[in-house]
Amino acid sequence: MKVKEVADLVGISVRTLHHYDAIGLLSPAETTEAGYRFYSEHDLETLQQILFFKELGFSLKEIQRILEDPAFDRKEALELQRRMLVEKRSHVDHMITTIDKTIKEMMGEIEMTNEEKFEGMNFDHNPYEEEARRRWGDEKVDESKGKIKGMSKEKLSEDWDAIYTRLAKLRHGSPDSAEAQEAIHEWYEFLNNFGDYSYEAFRGLGQMYVDDERFTKNIDKYGEGLAIFMRDAMAVYADRKA
Template sequence: MEMALTVSQVARLAKISIRALHHYDELGLLCPSDRSEAGYRLYSQADLQKLQQVLFFKELGFPLEDIRRILGDPTFDLRTALRMQRQLLTERAARLDALVHAVDAALDALEKGTHVDKEAMFEAFGDFDPSKYEEEAKQRWGNTEAYKESARRTARYKKEDWKRIKEEGDVLFQALADLLAAGTSAASAAAMDLAEAHRQYLGRWFYACPPAMHRGLGEMYVADTRFTENIDKARPGLSLFLRDAFAANAERQGAADVPCG
């Protein structure tokens, strides 16, 4: 018979605090399956599996409220979630590995009194140019609050910030492209969860993006051929898939229709 674990045992096992487990319970994020006769929380194997998902999503930067909603969705699929998490973590690991090698090269050069090759110094950061469409964006959206907020934030970003922004965006788009390749519906929980992750990504790095605005962004991906061509390089039809996933996610959150700016 499966033995239930107490909150202190789970805290030691997962290397998190008892307070965190209590907080997850209060949020309805992770409620223990049972209680002892004395009223103490008891966690089952299924509870531990759910906790693992909470910690995976948390490590990837998902807010607790979004994690609660994702795990509470009746269409949530553990296998799909694990595959998505593995891809996101693999991409992060590759980035960190490149940065470790860059640091090692810099230390080695410092100790030997030599210089790292100028191009090699920044190889780990890639060649992403955030200013490529800056002037056009200013003309098109310069008077909007979203543009002003984005301009305030991005003015402080360094090359490593832009490298991280590009990598996070690439991972999300690739995960969506993989769903498209697998024949997954754009209205599936997996696609909507990734659409929500993309919306949160915009909010973290650029501007607050309500669901209705995010749906409008998806429409623009299809309406503007330059966006369509660039996005569809990852997989033909991806721009349409993004539009539909963004729209489905907005509808799931009860967003009202708004015109695309």
């Protein structure tokens, strides 16, 4: 398949495939003298693995290390990825419940305590953590756990407010400025305490801040126009990281 055909099939950009080729993560089976790239069935299987790992929060560098490991077994990886995604689905279900309650609070239907804002966010137990450590090393797991170690729900709520307040002060400037991107990176890291946001998911979340007036209203409590500024800054961030 040609690169455009693969991009359309998978739903990613041609630029992303070119980037994977440039860094040696996924090079097409054949490149003609005219520069046309052709992907084999094996290439598509590798791309599937890459995207599964990305969904689970692995960086491209980590994915490349895993795929290049002589001991890598595709079936074993798929089985573990499935179990991890089922666990993630359960986590997401809890998060959705909390979001539903938060929306009701935004509409004035209920009031939530700081503890309720973080219900369902349990970082103390992951039944596949040790399995992930054995196969892919401690670095990724330790990095994730280190972010929230010792943080109370009250501290998380304070950090949430601090990031929004910082962004609100920057909202009249350019969303691609160094300060804005540094603050948005902080927001991205904060969100990934609670889940595995891909860059595209992060971009989509920013768009939702503007498309859904309920979210816009809540975010703009920190400063009028903040939701639009965050959407634009999150899009720039995603573009630069993709």
